[in-house]
Amino acid sequence: MGQPGSPGRRVAAIAKWVAGPVMAAAIGLLMATAVATPAAAEGRIRIAEQYGLGYLPLHVLRQNQLIEKHGKALGVDVTVEWVQLSGGAAMNDALLSGSIDLGSAGVGPLLTIWDRTKGNADVKAIASLNDMPLFLTTSNPKVTTLKDFTDADKIALPAPKVGVQARVLQMAAEKELGAGRFDALDKLTVALPHPDATAALLSGSGGITAHLSGPPFQYQQLDDPKIHRVFSSYDVLGGPHSFNLIWSKQSFRDGNPKTYRAFLDALKEAMDYINSNHEGAADAYLAQNKGSLDRAYVLRLLQDPDIRFTVTPNRTEAFADFMYKVGAIRNKPASWKDYFFDDLHGETGS
Structure with missing residues (x-):
């Protein structure tokens, strides 16, 4: 889009x-x-x-x-x-x-x-x-699954650990990384409003390498060829939510x-x-x-x-x-x- x-x-x-x-x-x-x-x-x-x-x-x-x-x-x-x-x-x-x-x-x-x-x-x-679907997007070409994130990555969320994006990330981690590992990526998350996080991801500033957001931000990000999608929340939850x-x-x-x-x-x-x-x-x-x-x-x-x-x-x-x-x-x-x-x-x- x-x-x-x-x-x-x-x-x-x-x-x-x-x-x-x-x-x-x-x-x-x-x-x-x-x-x-x-x-x-x-x-x-x-x-x-x-x-x-x-x-x-x-x-x-x-x-x-x-x-x-x-x-x-x-x-x-x-x-x-x-x-x-x-x-x-x-x-x-x-x-x-x-x-x-x-x-x-x-x-x-x-x-x-x-x-x-x-x-x-x-x-x-x-x-x-x-x-609405929520996309986890990233500018890191090495990341195609959650297993590929390292301590060098920063994932922007509006409310780490408690917001809906944070819960979706935890549900995805539990599903992909295994039982009991729902919070494995929490240490990589940082709090940023969606506009700030989108600007940071697109410009490469602040060390932000990923963002879990929602429309229209995720679609704007994917317009840039250096950004790609890691997952959609519809896949994580088994359908629209x-x-x-x-x-x-x-x-x-x-x-x-x-x-x-x-x-x-x-x-x-x-x-x-x-x-x-x-x-x-x-x-x-x-x-x-x-x-x-x-x-x-x-x-x-x-x-x-x-x-x-x-x-x-x-x-x-x-x-x-x-x-x-x-x-x-x-x-x-x-x-x-x-x-x-x-x-x-x-x-x-x-």
């Missing part, structure tokens, strides 16, 4: 997304002001999103003001506040501190916070945001029923919009990400049959079973319904 322009042009485009220092400062501000931040009231919702096409439903919500629209239908004037963070750990810290009401990240961080807050804050998933989810505390859902309902109804409308209007969805993505990606390139990604937008969880139980087996969570869910609010329990999820 190609994009016009030289690798240098793509690095420049990605660099426009890079907000590492700004993002770090934002996280610090969130943590420093958490005590002074009042709990959300009915009609106010604070949502944290991340980088990448996996958050397109949230971009559509924001661009088309769908939460506000559905709030009015329920008789509530909803004020929506947006925060951008990177990585599931930062997302969960912000949610538990009271700085945000809804967090969004991969399946791994959701299971971590569900397990951590079970019987207390009771954080659960509201919905899935998509099914949920990539990103969105979640909240039970107390927010209970205390803000109309605002919560407005969000969920808006999210479902956003999914319908994306699936029926790729042109409009691409415009929403580009407007909210403020990058220099070619519009035709985004449209090609949206037409990829491996990329699907749905609220229904898919193969999340595979993550839960693995994380329980390796001791990453203490509570073993009986099914996906244990860590999702009951709004979607009528769906055929997994």
Whole structure:
């Protein structure tokens, strides 16, 4: 899947997304002001999103003001506040501190916070945001399997050891390197937001030789002839799976029923919009990400049959079973319904 322009042009485009220092400062501000931040009231919702096409439903919500629209239908004037963070750990810290009401990240961080807050804050998933493959890519020509990595390699992840990319890497290691070796590559991982990691991998800076990411970053990387794919998460999990989810505390859902309902109804409308209007969805993505990606390139990604937008969880139980087996969570869910609010329990999820 190609994009016009030289690798240098793509690095420049990605660099426009890079907000590492700004993002770090934002996280610090969130943590420093958490005590002074009042709990959300009915009609106010604070949502944290991340980088990448996996958050397109949230971009559509924001661009088309769908939460506000559905709030009015329920008789509530909803004020929506947006925060951008990177990585599931930062997302969960912000949610538990009271700085945000809804967090969004991969399946791994959701299971971590569900397990951590079970019987207390009771954080659960509201919905899935998509099914998407995650590619491990590398610039090291000697690496064709996980066995080929050495201590000279650095694998960039948004949240080492805890994020969904980290869990996929561990699941792949367990599968390829053998039982009990799930964490064999953890020592090679470093924390970098996807835009920073993509720029580093393409430019060869910072010693980064590999990156486990998601759309559109992995496709941009593969446009460069010196980058190749090591594996796809669809191979690791045996098929398509949920990539990103969105979640909240039970107390927010209970205390803000109309605002919560407005969000969920808006999210479902956003999914319908994306699936029926790729042109409009691409415009929403580009407007909210403020990058220099070619519009035709985004449209090609949206037409990829491996990329699907749905609220229904898919193969999340595979993550839960693995994380329980390796001791990453203490509570073993009986099914996906244990860590999702009951709004979607009528769906055929997994």
